[in-house]
Amino acid sequence: MMFNKIIFLFAVSIFTIIKAEEICKNGSDCLNNGVCNVEIKNGIKESYCSCPQNFHGKKCQYRRCTNNPCQNNGICESFGRSIKCHCSKFYMGDFCQYRKATACDFMECGNGKCILLADSLELGMCECNEGFRGIHCSIVEACKLDSCNFRGECISDGASSFACKCDQGFTGDFCETQIDYCKNHTCFPGSKCINELGYKTTFSVNIS
Missing domain, CATH: 2.10.25 (Laminin)
Known part of the structure; x- marks a missing residue:
């Protein structure tokens, strides 16, 4: 059993290495002796380059500057006696010192x-x-979550005022009052009116 487990783990390791090699071949080709690695981001395998000390950049394509004069996270590339700053999309200028205008x-x-x-x-x-x-x-936005006391639908006029369309059984500007259906209802002798939420009903009950 232990032997089978070792064989299984070895096979998984070989498969992982092969998959990593495939991703690196199909993904970024690292330059200047950079090494391709694989990491998982949000459940998706992605490749990235580990660069030698004197190089940097996504594919190790830039020679590292002794001193980096680039501002705002600009990447400095050395050409011996001269340098060049590679700016992010939000900045421009020789040293990435100017922010680009946006919408x-x-x-x-x-x-x-x-x-x-x-x-x-x-x-x-x-x-x-x-x-x-x-x-x-x-x-x-005139309508708030509790504008109609959770007893109706808030309808805005598009400005700063609103009206409430109350659920059955409620009334008032803000649906704050429960309708008493029994108020103007006369019951037959020997029965009484019971006001239930949302509708009017009479029940025959023995009140003697």
């Missing part, structure tokens, strides 16, 4: 914040705080 720089989101869409600098939208809506989060 959010031109959007007013008074009661919210601007978020970029589809990983793009040109597309953005306002994400509104609770209680506000609209393209610029400028419209007060």
Whole structure:
């Protein structure tokens, strides 16, 4: 039994190594003697490069600078007596010192914040705080969770006011009052009216 377990673990290890090699071959080809490795992110196997000391970058394609003058997480590449900064998508300039303009720089989101869409600098939208809506989060959302006391549907007029459409058995501007169906109901002798939630009914009961 122990021998079979050892064989099984050995087979799993060989399979894992083969799968890792396949991912590295089909994924990133590491340069400058970089070593391809495999890691799991969100349940998906991805390859990455472990670079030698003098190189860095996604594929170890950049020679490392002695001193890195690049700002805002820019990657410095050395060419002997000269260097070049590779900037992230949000920055530009010789040393990545300037931030690029994005759609959010031109959007007013008074009661919210601007978020970029589809990983793009040109597309953005306002994400509104609770209680506000609209393209610029400028419209007060009149309906709250308890606007109608959990006894009806809140209907907004699109501005700052609302009306309640009450569930059966309730009335009032905010559905705050339960309807008493027995108030104006006359029962036959020997019976009494029982007010049940949502409808009117009479029960014949012995009251003697």
